[in-house]
Amino acid sequence: MWHLYQHTLCPFSRKVRFLAAEKGVTVELVRELPWERRDGFIELNPAGQTPVLSDGTLVLIDSVAICEYLEETVERTSLLGSGAAERAEQRRLIAWFDQKFYSEAVVPLLSERMFKRVVARAAPDAGVLRAAGRAVEGHLDYFDYLLERRRWLSGPAFGMADIAAAAHISVADYLGGIDWDGHDSTRQWYSALKSRPTFRPMLGEKMEGLPPPPHYDKLDF
Amino acid sequence: MWHLYQHTLCPFSRKVRFLAAEKGVTVELVRELPWERRDGFIELNPAGQTPVLSDGTLVLIDSVAICEYLEETVERTSLLGSGAAERAEQRRLIAWFDQKFYSEAVVPLLSERMFKRVVARAAPDAGVLRAAGRAVEGHLDYFDYLLERRRWLSGPAFGMADIAAAAHISVADYLGGIDWDGHDSTRQWYSALKSRPTFRPMLGEKMEGLPPPPHYDKLDF
Numbered sequence: 001m002w003h004l005y006q007h008t009l010c011p012f013s014r015k016v017r018f019l020a021a022e023k024g025v026t027v028e029l030v031r032e033l034p035w036e037r038r039d040g041f042i043e044l045n046p047a048g049q050t051p052v053l054s055d056g057t058l059v060l061i062d063s064v065a066i067c068e069y070l071e072e073t074v075e076r077t078s079l080l081g082s083g084a085a086e087r088a089e090q091r092r093l094i095a096w097f098d099q100k101f102y103s104e105a106v107v108p109l110l111s112e113r114m115f116k117r118v119v120a121r122a123a124p125d126a127g128v129l130r131a132a133g134r135a136v137e138g139h140l141d142y143f144d145y146l147l148e149r150r151r152w153l154s155g156p157a158f159g160m161a162d163i164a165a166a167a168h169i170s171v172a173d174y175l176g177g178i179d180w181d182g183h184d185s186t187r188q189w190y191s192a193l194k195s196r197p198t199f200r201p202m203l204g205e206k207m208e209g210l211p212p213p214p215h216y217d218k219l220d221f
Numbered sequence: 222m223w224h225l226y227q228h229t230l231c232p233f234s235r236k237v238r239f240l241a242a243e244k245g246v247t248v249e250l251v252r253e254l255p256w257e258r259r260d261g262f263i264e265l266n267p268a269g270q271t272p273v274l275s276d277g278t279l280v281l282i283d284s285v286a287i288c289e290y291l292e293e294t295v296e297r298t299s300l301l302g303s304g305a306a307e308r309a310e311q312r313r314l315i316a317w318f319d320q321k322f323y324s325e326a327v328v329p330l331l332s333e334r335m336f337k338r339v340v341a342r343a344a345p346d347a348g349v350l351r352a353a354g355r356a357v358e359g360h361l362d363y364f365d366y367l368l369e370r371r372r373w374l375s376g377p378a379f380g381m382a383d384i385a386a387a388a389h390i391s392v393a394d395y396l397g398g399i400d401w402d403g404h405d406s407t408r409q410w411y412s413a414l415k416s417r418p419t420f421r422p423m424l425g426e427k428m429e430g431l432p433p434p435p436h437y438d439k440l441d442f
Contacts, residue, residue, distance in 0.1 A: 046363060047321055058306055064285070065312035072305045084293045085279055091286035099320075100268055142267060 005032040005041065005052040008205045009114055009174065011106055012063035012098070013051040014167035019067050019160065021198035023074045027053065035119060064094065067160060079160045090154045093161035097168045104135035106168055109175040118209055132177060140183040147185040166193045170203065174212040180221060187221070194219050226253040226262065226273040229426045230335055230395065232327055233284035233319070234272040235388035240288050240381065242419035244295045248274065256340060285315065288381060300381045311375045314382035318389045325356035327389055330396040339430055353398060361404040368406040387414045391424065395433040401442060408442070415440050 004020070004027040006013030020027050032041055034050050045052045045061045053060040053069075060066045071080055080087045109132055112124035143165070146153055154161040169190060172178050180187050193199055194217075203217040215221035225241070225248040227234030241248050253262055255271050266273045266282045274281040274290075281287045292301055301308045330353055333345035364386070367374055375382040390411060393399050401408050414420055415438075424438040436442040 047317060058309075060309050061313045062316040064316060065309045068312060069305050069309045072308070084290050087293070088279075088281050088286045088290045091289060092282045095283040095285060096268060 002027040002053055002055050003030050004028070005030045005044070005054075006050050007031055007033055008202075008207055009110065009171055010034075010050045011102060011168040011171045012049075014170060014202060015063050015098075015164050016051045016053065016066050017202060018163045018167060018199050019070060019079065022079060022163065023070050023076050025070060025074055035115070064098070067094075067163075071160070079158075079163065081155070081157065081159055086155060090159050090161045093154055094164045097161075097164040101139055101165075101168050101172075105132050105139060105172050105177060108132040109172055109177040113175040113177075114207070114210060118207070129177075133179070136172065136177055137179070140178075140186050143189075144183055144185040147189050152189070162189075162193065166190070166199060173216055174207075176213050180215075191219055191221070223248040223274055223276050224251050225249070226251045226265070226275075227271050228252055228254055229423075229428055230331065230392055231255075231271045232323060232389040232392045233270075235391060235423060236284050236319075236385050237272045237274065237287050238423060239384045239388060239420050240291060240300065243300060243384065244291050244297050246291060246295055256336070285319070288315075288384075292381070300379075300384065302376070302378065302380055307376060311380050311382045314375050315385045318382075318385040322360055322386075322389050322393075326353050326360060326393050326398060329353040330393055330398040334396040334398075335428070335431060339428070350398075354400070357393065357398055358400070361399075361407050364410075365404055365406040368410050373410070383410075383414065387411070387420060394437055395428075397434050401436075412440055412442070 002020075002025065004013070004016060006017065006029060008031075017027070017029075032038070032050050032052075034041070034048055037048060041052075042048055044054065044059060047061065049062075051063055051066065053066050060069055067079075071078065080090050108128045112128050112132075116122045116124050143153070150156065152158050152162050153165055169178065194203065206212065223241075223246065225234070225237060227238065227250060229252075238248070238250075253259070253271050253273075255262070255269055258269060262273075263269055265275065265280060268282065270283075272284055272287065274287050281290055288300075292299065301311050329349045333349050333353075337343045337345050364374070371377065373379050373383050374386055390399065415424065427433065
């Protein structure tokens with residue numbers, strides 16, 4: 001049995017959960033708050049970050065390594081595509097979300113709206129939130145551009161880029177960081193993702209003391 | 222013919238160059254300074270980052286996507302390993318260098334010692350450099366730990382984790398950010414990498430106005 005060390009507002013954990021569900025792999029969730037730096041968890045992953053997937057013997061660390069492992073070992077529809085060029089485009093967009101969208105949008109939102117409220121008990125910095133808002137706006141324009149030309153983010157087929165995108169966007173949306181006005185293409189794509197039974201259950205989870213905005217789990221938003 | 226848009230102190234570009242050389246793939250280098258935000262380059266890669274590999278038709282973006290593409294398409298010794306678990310360990314360490322070592326060590330060094338000197342014409346912040354030094358020390362302790370148990374970083378065979386590590390460590394070393402004292406295991410491993418004809422030529426390159434320390438390209442350092 002796989003155990004996934006994760007927490008509900010970790011976008012990299014959400015990515016692995018969504019992908020595992022699409023692959024039909026059952027994982028038992030273990031709640032792990034990495035900022036507590038629990039000894040047993042640091043022993044498991046010296047980088048101290050979620051997610052970690054383990055069956056008790058094998059320890060898989062880093063969301064990209066975990067997703068590639070599941071892609072390689074679980075015989076089911078490929079989520080990376082069938083040719084090397086297709087896979088390169090999926091991986092380009094995964095890196096876009098894991099690095100660019102994460103650092104410009106998700107990190108400041110997590111820091112100001114989650115960490116300061118729940119852990120540090122301090123007020124958020126309005127300037128940081130405004131800068132994150134402008135970054136999100138630029139990103140949504142780019143996703144609109146792609147989705148006006150493609151059925152899914154990376155091309156005609158649903159894949160790992162959509163999974164990575166949904167993971168990061170859903171955390172930003174939980175933290176009130178997404179203004180959907182004027183982004184109909186991305187909104188329509190995200191509504192389709194929200195209705196997937198492999199993704200939908202995550203939208204029902206709440207972090208204590210930090211409720212999401214009312215539109216967060218609605219299919220019509 | 223492949224063209225690689227890169228610059229000499231970009232660790233992600235160095236990773237692709239080292240890997241391409243190991244795979245026997247010839248690439249023509251195009252010098253690209255991403256902070257100049259050249260229009261033609263932004264058109265090629267909307268993320269605005271090096272490296273980009275293109276043959277004129279296919280455009281490959283993001284060092285992980287490029288390395289996986291070359292691994293998939295070039296028939297030569299695998300640099301990721303032969304089993305899914307082995308590949309997961311290589312990818313875990315690649316992420317360690319691309320994210321953790323890069324953000325904690327390479328980014329502050331590039332910012333204080335390269336960007337401030339060559340672009341912003343400002344003095345480096347000693348506090349930031351001290352924090353980077355402490356981070357490097359912790360990383361080297363971990364690499365020593367691994368290399369006392371393994372021939373190469375990821376296991377018995379040379380692979381992509383060593384390539385990623387050499388790319389990031391060599392940039393930090395160029396910028397005077399590595400104190401090798403007391404890290405004999407990592408030093409010995411790095412000396413073996415420095416002597417590889419696929420990596421050695423990069424150590425001869427200089428950035429104008431920013432010379433590396435004297436030990437930088439020596440095999441005995």
